[in-house]
Amino acid sequence: MTIHDAPTRPPARRPVSRSAQRSNRQARDHQRRSRRDGVSWFGYLVLTIGVLGALAPLYWMFVVGSNDSSAISQFPPVLVPGGSFFDNLSFVQERVPFARSILNSAIVAVAVAALQVFFCSLAGYAFAKLHFRGRGVLLVAVVGTMAIPSQLGIVPMYMIMSELGWVDSLQALIVPGAVSAFGVFWMRQVVIGSIPDELIEAARVDGCGTFRTYRSVVLPNIRGSAAVFGLFTAMAAWNDFLWPLVILNSPEHFTSQVAIQQLRTQYTIDYSVVMTASVIATVPLLLLFLLAGKQLVAGIMEGAVKG
Incomplete structure (x- = not known):
């Protein structure tokens, strides 16, 4: 065996300093937080769109109920509440x-x-x-x-x-x-x-x-x-x-x-009056869900954990 045939040893690895290890760990943590934050923001965006979609019919019902009966057939549609809500409510109570x-x-x-x-x-x-x-x-x-x-x-x-x-x-x-x-x-x-x-x-x-x-x-x-x-x-x-x-x-x-x-008559329906009454009839249910929201979530979570 000549000197050229001798096996070569792999180069020794340099020990990684503690500061470099800390930097690598911080970089990995930052990358995980970035991915988690991205998922969280996407989830919040989806939830926000869902909440707005759920509230849109209620808002439209209030807009129609606070205007006169022509608001429901106007184009472009009326998107701002009017000032006839209490007048319509008085008419509902009279009927x-x-x-x-x-x-x-x-x-x-x-x-x-x-x-x-x-x-x-x-x-x-x-x-x-x-x-x-x-x-x-x-x-x-x-x-x-x-x-x-x-x-x-x-x-x-x-x-x-x-x-x-x-x-x-x-x-x-x-x-x-x-x-x-x-x-x-x-x-x-x-x-x-x-x-x-x-x-x-x-x-x-x-x-x-x-x-x-x-x-x-x-x-x-x-x-x-x-x-x-x-x-x-x-x-x-x-x-x-x-x-x-x-x-x-x-x-x-x-x-x-x-x-x-x-509230409907034989030949016509005053939708503004009907929507006004519908808004009033919806308020107690909304209050019930707001007051019992914690109990509702606790009950659902209890069933999910035990299931």
Whole structure:
């Protein structure tokens, strides 16, 4: 072997200084932050566009309601609120007792939401944790009723209300809406996902009966989901139109949706007046969502984490 055939050693790597390592680490962190900030700004942009798209119909409704009836057919469209909102509101109150109808809707919505939260959670607890004969068959029957259109029950329900003497009364809106198949199924799934069987057994060992277990163990653990369910139930009861239109006859018993329908005449519709009433009927729901926003988010996050 000659000196030229000797194996060559790779050049030694120079040790990287601490300052260079720190600079590389800072550069990588800055690059990650830049990508994360870019994604965040894009997400904020998408959310902003979505919020503006959701608020646009409400703003347009207020613009039309604060102008005269010609504003809805003008081109280019009117985009600035006018000064006729309170005049239109006075006309609405002259045509129908609209303040009373708002109160009626609030009574019905609160009562239906409270009753559904109680009865549906109670039934959901029974289907989830109690063992009794025919539980599976009864659950299938309850869930199967969701496939039946609600319009099919209007005539039989009207006949029942007539026999009870409840036609043209608010209890005809509250009592039939006190429980729903969807609510029972929803609360059953919530109880199954939120409350382990060991907790129920521990309550029974401590001497709790069935209802006391429901009150002391079940309700506190499903409070967030029950609040979400109650919120959406109240919104559905507030916006219900067909059944109140059928069962109510007197203006003093009208709900807000029926009162708005009464603003149209036989041949014409004053859209500015209708939009004014619609704005007033929407405000309570917006306030409800603003006041219950934290509870709503907490309930949704609770279901997402436990699911």
